[in-house]
Amino acid sequence: MTDRYAVIGNPVAHSKSPFIHAEFAGQTGQDLVYEQILAPLEGFATAVDNFRAEGGLGLNVTLPFKLEAFALADECSARALDAQAVNTLKFEGASVYGDNTDGIGLVRDIQVNLAFPIEGRDVLLMGAGGAAQGALGMLLDAKPARLVVANRTPQKAEQLVERLRRARGMGTALFSASGYAELAGQEFDLIVNSTSASLNNAVPELPDGVFARECLAYDMMYGKGLTPFLEKALTLGAARLADGIGMLVEQAAESFFIWRGVRPQTGPVIAAFKAR
Numbered sequence: 379m380t381d382r383y384a385v386i387g388n389p390v391a392h393s394k395s396p397f398i399h400a401e402f403a404g405q406t407g408q409d410l411v412y413e414q415i416l417a418p419l420e421g422f423a424t425a426v427d428n429f430r431a432e433g434g435l436g437l438n439v440t441l442p443f444k445l446e447a448f449a450l451a452d453e454c455s456a457r458a459l460d461a462q463a464v465n466t467l468k469f470e471g472a473s474v475y476g477d478n479t480d481g482i483g484l485v486r487d488i489q490v491n492l493a494f495p496i497e498g499r500d501v502l503l504m505g506a507g508g509a510a511q512g513a514l515g516m517l518l519d520a521k522p523a524r525l526v527v528a529n530r531t532p533q534k535a536e537q538l539v540e541r542l543r544r545a546r547g548m549g550t551a552l553f554s555a556s557g558y559a560e561l562a563g564q565e566f567d568l569i570v571n572s573t574s575a576s577l578n579n580a581v582p583e584l585p586d587g588v589f590a591r592e593c594l595a596y597d598m599m600y601g602k603g604l605t606p607f608l609e610k611a612l613t614l615g616a617a618r619l620a621d622g623i624g625m626l627v628e629q630a631a632e633s634f635f636i637w638r639g640v641r642p643q644t645g646p647v648i649a650a651f652k653a654r
């Protein structure tokens with residue numbers, strides 16, 4: 379019987395994961411199908427149970443269920459514990475394993491695909507929502523010289539930073555929280571936008587001068603052409619621009635590896651998206 383996997387969310391129709399996993403399965407010769415499950419907002423756990431009862435082996439979890447997935451898992455990876463959120467579930471007998479591949483997807487895209495080493499760089503992460511939560515631990519593991527999390531609601535950034543800072547015994551010089559206005563006079567080598575502002579054609583108010591000369595501006599959002607953040611980054615002097623397609627494909631590849639033990643090639647799939 380063909381093995382079954384799916385992405386579960388609400389909404390879910392926009393998800394590119396079925397295309398990506400079909401590409402990975404074809405490329406690696408794995409016998410699997412990958413479906414989409416629209417779960418009712420109050421019905422995530424039931425939808426997961428139903429999928430398991432029908433023989434499903436694993437799920438990608440998208441908005442708004444990543445926290446519920448974390449609560450549902452019996453055992454979690456260190457990166458899921460860092461994030462306190464799960465985007466990958468694997469069903470092994472009676473047990474449910476949870477992982478979070480968003481952070482490794484981001485860091486691999488930046489360091490491997492874009493050949494931009496994070497170690498020793500000054501890094502700014504914009505936003506303190508679910509995507510930032512998933513990315514922070516892996517960004518810290520990449521050993522930046524300094525990591526600042528800036529958010530429209532600074533208290534949310536402070537909470538996020540405080541929890542991880544305590545868990546890792548880090549000082550505020552290395553890892554801190556901020557509002558946007560307080561960034562004036564500071565410069566960063568890598569600026570990652572994890573806000574959803576672009577969805578409303580908005581860009582957080584960044585002071586002039588935050589983009590260092592060789593800065594990479596990275597938007598987790600993706601779409602046709604430049605996102606509003608990348609357009610602004612270009613005008614403020616960013617040297618390199620990247621959107622979140624590479625992250626999307628890399629996080630999917632890590633989920634595929636967790637489920638199947640086989641690492642697919644991401645380059646051809648990223649290229650297929652860019653060609654589209």
Ligand code: NDP
Nearest residue numbers: 505506507508509530531573574575580582598622625626
């Ligand atoms: P959340 O809703 O959890 O968080 C949204 C964040 O954006 C908050 O920090 C919020 O600030 C901030 N924000 C929203 N509007 C504005 C604005 N106008 N100005 C300034 N800040 C704003 O969303 P997620 O973190 O889950 O997702 C964020 C983005 O990341 C989405 O666009 C998503 O598509 C993308 N993403 C991409 C992935 C990929 O693989 N490429 C993976 C995961 C996410 P505040 O706290 O003040 O409200």
